[in-house]
Amino acid sequence: MYDPQALQAKWLPRWEESNPFAASEDPADPRPAKYMLDMFPYPSGDLHMGHGEVFAIGDVIARYWFQKGYNVLHPIGWDSFGLPAENAAIKRNAHPAEWTYANIETQANSFRRYAISFDWSRRLHTSDPEYYRWNQWLFNRFFERGLAYRKGGLVNWCPNDQTVLANEQVVQGRCERCGAVVVRRELTQWYFKITDYAERLVDDMESLDGWPERVLTMQRNWIGRSTGADVRFQIEGREEPVTVYTTRPDTLFGATFFVVAADAPLAAEICAPAHREALEAYRAEVAKLTDIERLATDKEKTGVFLGVYAINPVNGERIPVWAADYVLSDYGHGAIMAVPAHDQRDLDFARKFDLPVQVVVHTGMADPGETGVATPGEGSLVNSGPLDGLNKAAAIAKIIEILEERGTGRATINYRLRDWLLSRQRFWGTPIPIIHCPDCGEVPVPDDQLPVTLPDLRGEALAPKGISPLASATDWVNVACPKCAGPARRDTDTMDTFVDSSWYFLRYVDPAYTGGPFDVERIRKWGPIDQYVGGIEHAVLHLLYSRFFTKVLYDMGMVDFTEPFLRLLNQGQVINRGKAMSKSLGNGVDLGEQIDSFGVDAVRLTMIFAGPPEDDIDWADVSPAASQKFLARALRVMSEVTSPVGADPATGDLELRKITHRTVDEVTRLVDTNRFNVAVARVMELTTATRRAIDSGPGAGDPAVREAAEALAVMLSLVAPYAAEEGWERLGHAPSVALAGWPTADPALLVRDSVTCVVQVAGKVRDRLDVSPDISDADLESLALASEKVQPYLSGVPRKVIVRAPKLVNIVP
RNA sequence: GGGGUUGUGGCCCAAUUGGCAGAGGCACAUGACUUAGGAUCAUGCCGGUGCGGGUUCGAGUCCCGCCAGCCCCA
Numbered sequence: 089m090y091d092p093q094a095l096q097a098k099w100l101p102r103w104e105e106s107n108p109f110a111a112s113e114d115p116a117d118p119r120p121a122k123y124m125l126d127m128f129p130y131p132s133g134d135l136h137m138g139h140g141e142v143f144a145i146g147d148v149i150a151r152y153w154f155q156k157g158y159n160v161l162h163p164i165g166w167d168s169f170g171l172p173a174e175n176a177a178i179k180r181n182a183h184p185a186e187w188t189y190a191n192i193e194t195q196a197n198s199f200r201r202y203a204i205s206f207d208w209s210r211r212l213h214t215s216d217p218e219y220y221r222w223n224q225w226l227f228n229r230f231f232e233r234g235l236a237y238r239k240g241g242l243v244n245w246c247p248n249d250q251t252v253l254a255n256e257q258v259v260q261g262r263c264e265r266c267g268a269v270v271v272r273r274e275l276t277q278w279y280f281k282i283t284d285y286a287e288r289l290v291d292d293m294e295s296l297d298g299w300p301e302r303v304l305t306m307q308r309n310w311i312g313r314s315t316g317a318d319v320r321f322q323i324e325g326r327e328e329p330v331t332v333y334t335t336r337p338d339t340l341f342g343a344t345f346f347v348v349a350a351d352a353p354l355a356a357e358i359c360a361p362a363h364r365e366a367l368e369a370y371r372a373e374v375a376k377l378t379d380i381e382r383l384a385t386d387k388e389k390t391g392v393f394l395g396v397y398a399i400n401p402v403n404g405e406r407i408p409v410w411a412a413d414y415v416l417s418d419y420g421h422g423a424i425m426a427v428p429a430h431d432q433r434d435l436d437f438a439r440k441f442d443l444p445v446q447v448v449v450h451t452g453m454a455d456p457g458e459t460g461v462a463t464p465g466e467g468s469l470v471n472s473g474p475l476d477g478l479n480k481a482a483a484i485a486k487i488i489e490i491l492e493e494r495g496t497g498r499a500t501i502n503y504r505l506r507d508w509l510l511s512r513q514r515f516w517g518t519p520i521p522i523i524h525c526p527d528c529g530e531v532p533v534p535d536d537q538l539p540v541t542l543p544d545l546r547g548e549a550l551a552p553k554g555i556s557p558l559a560s561a562t563d564w565v566n567v568a569c570p571k572c573a574g575p576a577r578r579d580t581d582t583m584d585t586f587v588d589s590s591w592y593f594l595r596y597v598d599p600a601y602t603g604g605p606f607d608v609e610r611i612r613k614w615g616p617i618d619q620y621v622g623g624i625e626h627a628v629l630h631l632l633y634s635r636f637f638t639k640v641l642y643d644m645g646m647v648d649f650t651e652p653f654l655r656l657l658n659q660g661q662v663i664n665r666g667k668a669m670s671k672s673l674g675n676g677v678d679l680g681e682q683i684d685s686f687g688v689d690a691v692r693l694t695m696i697f698a699g700p701p702e703d704d705i706d707w708a709d710v711s712p713a714a715s716q717k718f719l720a721r722a723l724r725v726m727s728e729v730t731s732p733v734g735a736d737p738a739t740g741d742l743e744l745r746k747i748t749h750r751t752v753d754e755v756t757r758l759v760d761t762n763r764f765n766v767a768v769a770r771v772m773e774l775t776t777a778t779r780r781a782i783d784s785g786p787g788a789g790d791p792a793v794r795e796a797a798e799a800l801a802v803m804l805s806l807v808a809p810y811a812a813e814e815g816w817e818r819l820g821h822a823p824s825v826a827l828a829g830w831p832t833a834d835p836a837l838l839v840r841d842s843v844t845c846v847v848q849v850a851g852k853v854r855d856r857l858d859v860s861p862d863i864s865d866a867d868l869e870s871l872a873l874a875s876e877k878v879q880p881y882l883s884g885v886p887r888k889v890i891v892r893a894p895k896l897v898n899i900v901p
Numbered sequence: 902g903g904g905g906u907u908g909u910g911g912c913c914c915a916a917u918u919g920g921c922a923g924a925g926g927c928a929c930a931u932g933a934c935u936u937a938g939g940a941u942c943a944u945g946c947c948g949g950u951g952c953g954g955g956u957u958c959g960a961g962u963c964c965c966g967c968c969a970g971c972c973c974c975a
Binding site for chain 2: 301302305306309310312432624627628697698699700703704705706709710711713714715717718720721724763765766768769770771772773776779783784844846848850851853856887888889890892895896898899900
C-alpha cells in the first residue's frame with residue numbers, strides 16, 4: 089500500500105519539470121527575502137549519512153520558510169578544489185577534473201532524489217575557471233590593500249600531503265586533513281593579514297547571538313586576545329633592546345632569567361662565541377621535535393645558556409639569557425621574561441637549571457622554590473619596590489605607568505591569532521595570480537587577464553614532490569612581466585581551498601555574474617545569510633575565514649553587513665553503535681542503501697526525529713523502519729478523507745479541530761526554535777487523533793478530518809516531501825504541497841474551556857479540579873480548600889497557601 | 902591542569918524555563934481483525950531525573966561539591 093520507491097518514481101520527474109524552489113529576483117515580488125544555506129559539500133564520492141542529516145535539517149528550515157511565504161534563496165554548489173581529487177588523479181593517471189566532476193554529478197543526482205528544495209539554477213563549482221577567476225580578482229584586491237603579502241619564516245609542513253598548512257589547519261600538532269604529524273620548515277609563503285582584523289573578529293562576536301556559545305568560545309580562544317605589556321630589556325652587548333610580551337607585568341620584579349626561542353634568529357645573534365657550539369647542537373635537537381612534543385607540559389625542560397645577560401628595566405638586575413624550546417618563536421616577540429615563582433613552565437626550567445626563584449606575589453600558598461608548584465594566582469605584591477602591597481590590577485596599572493615614564497615599556501594587546509598562510513604546493517586549486525619579475529618584483533596579473541587557468545597536468549605530473557606541480561609546466565610558468573614585458577615567472581603555488589569557501593555564499597546571488605565576484609546590488613537584498621547549517625568541525629576554520637572576508641569586503645564597500653551568518657546551527661554526527669563510522673571498524677552505513685530499503689522520506693524522517701539537531705545520531709538506536717510505518721499510517725489517513733475539497737471546517741467536529749489547531753500552533757513554535765524532533769512528535773499525535781476521528785469519531789466525511797489531514801500534509805512536507813505530495817493529491821489538490829502555505833492556528837480554537845488544577849498539600853498532589861482557565865486566585869483558593877479530598881490532610885488554618893491560577897494550588901498546613 | 906557541555910523508563914528522547922515527571926518513537930506484552938501476519942487497529946507495561954548537599958511552599962530545571970561521557974584549550 090505504501091510504496092516509497094513508487095512515490096519517488098512518480099513525483100520526482102514532475103518536480104524536475106519546473107524549478108519549484110527558484111528564488112525570485114523580481115523586484116516587484118512582495119515576499120520578504122530569506123537566505124538559507126547549507127555548508128556546500130566536497131565531492132568525495134556519493135553523499136554519505138552525514139550529508140543526509142545536514143541537508144535534511146537545512147531542508148526543513150528552507151521548506152518551512154517557503155510555506156510561510158518567504159522568497160527563499162536555498163542554493164547548492166560544490167567545494168570542488170582539493171587534495172583527494174589530486175590523489176585520485178595520480179592513482180588513475182587521470183586529470184583531477186574527471187574524478188571531481190563525475191562525483192559532482194553523482195552527488196547532484198542523489199540530492200535530487202533526496203528532494204532537497206534547492207534552486208538548481210544557481211549551482212556553482214569552485215573549480216570552474218568562472219569561479220576561481222574571482223578568487224584571483226579578490227587576491228589582487230587584498231594585495232593592493234596590503235592584506236596579501238609574502239614573507240619567509242617557519243611554517244607548518246605536512247609531510248604526507250607535501251604542502252604547507254595554515255595554523256588553523258594544524259590540530260593538536262597534526263594535519264587537520266590527513267592526521268600526519270606536522271613539522272616546521274623555513275619557507276617563503278603567501279599570507280592574508282587576518283591579524284589586522286583580530287580585534288573586530290573578537291568584538292563583532294557580541295552581535296552573533298544566533299550562534300552556539302561553544303563556537304563563539306572556540307573562536308575567542310583561537311584569536312586569543314590578551315592584555316598585558318611589552319617590556320624592553322637591554323641585552324648586554326646589543327644596541328637595540330629586546331621586547332618581550334607578558335600578561336603579567338606585575339611580576340616583573342620576579343624575573344630571574346630571560347628565555348629566547350631556540351629557533352628564533354635572535355638566539356643565534358646574541359649568543360656569546362663560547363656558547364655558540366652548544367646552541368647549534370641544541371637547535372639541531374629542537375628542529376627534530378614536533379610542536380606537540382615541544383609544548384607537552386610533562387616534557388623535561390631543555391635549554392642552553394647563551395653566555396649573555398639581560399638587564400631588568402625596573403631594578404637593573406642582570407639576569408642570564410637562555411635559549412629554550414618551550415618558548416615559541418612566533419608568539420609575541422619570540423622571547424619572554426621568566427618569572428619562575430609564578431609560572432609553572434618557568435619554574436620547571438629554573439629547577440632543572442638551578443636558577444633563582446624570587447616570590448613577588450604573596451598568595452598564601454607555600455613557597456614555589458620549595459614545593460616546585462608555581463603560584464599563578466592573585467595576591468599582594470612583595471619584594472617589588474614601588475608595587476609592594478598592591479593587588480594584581482593595581483600593580484599592573486602602576487608598573488605600566490612606571491615603564492611608560494621611563495620609555496621601557498607600554499600596555500599592549502596581544503593576539504594568539506597568526507596571519508593566514510594561504511599558499512599551497514599542490515595542483516588542484518586556484519593559481520596565485522602573481523608574476524615574479526627580476527626587475528619589478530611581485531606583479532599581480534592584471535584583472536583583464538584573469539583567470540590564470542591551471543595548466544593541463546595529469547597523472548604522475550601531479551605527484552607531490554615538495555614544490556608545486558605547477559613549477560614543472562615550463563610553458564605555463566615562463567611569461568612576460570605585465571609591467572616591463574621582460575622575462576618573468578608565474579607564482580607556482582595555489583591557494584588554500586578555504587579561500588574558495590570564504591565567499592561562495594555571496595556568489596550564489598548570481599553565479600554567472602561577470603562584473604565581479606558577485607552582484608553587489610543583489611547581495612544587498614539577500615545578505616546576510618539568515619540561517620547557516622553545517623558541521624562543528626569548521627568552528628575555527630571556514631567560519632573564521634568567512635567572517636574575515638566579509639569584513640574586508642565591507643571595508644571595500646561591496647557588502648553592507650559585517651557578519652555573514654546571522655544564525656548558525658551545527659548538526660551532530662551520524663554514528664553507528666557508539667562510534668564514528670569507518671572502514672576499519674566496518675560499521676559504515678550507506679545512505680543510498682538506506683534510501684533503497686526505506687525510501688527517502690523515511691530516512692529523512694529518521695534523521696529529523698532522532699533527537700535535537702545538535703546531538704549525534706546513533707543509527708543503531710533509531711529505526712527507519714518505524715519511520716516508514718508512520719509515513720504509511722499518515723498517508724492512509726490522508727487517503728481516507730471523503731469530504732470534498734473546500735468543505736467548511738467550521739461545520740466539523742470541534743474536538744478534532746482543537747487538536748489540529750493546537751498542533752499547528754505548537755509545531756510552528758517548535759520549528760521556529762529548531763526543535764524539529766518534537767515537532768515531528770506532535771505531527772504523529774495529530775495523525776493518531778485523526779485516525780481515531782475516522783475510526784471511532786465523526787468519521788471520514790467530517791470536514792474537521794479534512795482540515796486535520798490537510799494540515800498534516802503541509803507539516804509533513806517539510807520532512808517527507810514525497811508522502812506529503814501524494815497525500816495532498818489524494819486529498820484532491822493539485823501539486824505542489826510544498827507551496828500550499830503554512831496553516832494558521834485559529835486563536836479561538838486554542839482556548840481551553842477548562843483546565844486541570846492540581847491541589848497539593850505540602851507538595852503532594854491530593855486532588856485535581858476542573859476549573860475555568862481565567863479563574864481568579866481567590867476563587868481557586870477557596871475551591872481548593874473546600875475540596876473533600878484535601879480536607880483530611882488539613883488541621884485548622886493552613887500556614888500558607890500558594891495559588892498559581894489556574895494550574896496549581898499548594899497548601900502548607 | 903583550565904574552560905565548555907551533557908547525564909530523565911530496557912533504548913532514543915519530551916517536560917509551557919521553578920509548578921502533576923512523560924509527549925512521541927523503539928522494544929516488550931495482551932486483545933481485535935485475519936487463511937496467515939513480521940501488516941493494521943486498540944490496550945497495557947516499566948522510572949522519580951548520575952551521586953551528595955543547599956535555596957524554595959515546591960527543584961529534572963537554580964546554587965555548591967563530587968562522578969561519568971563528549972568537545973575545545975593547554
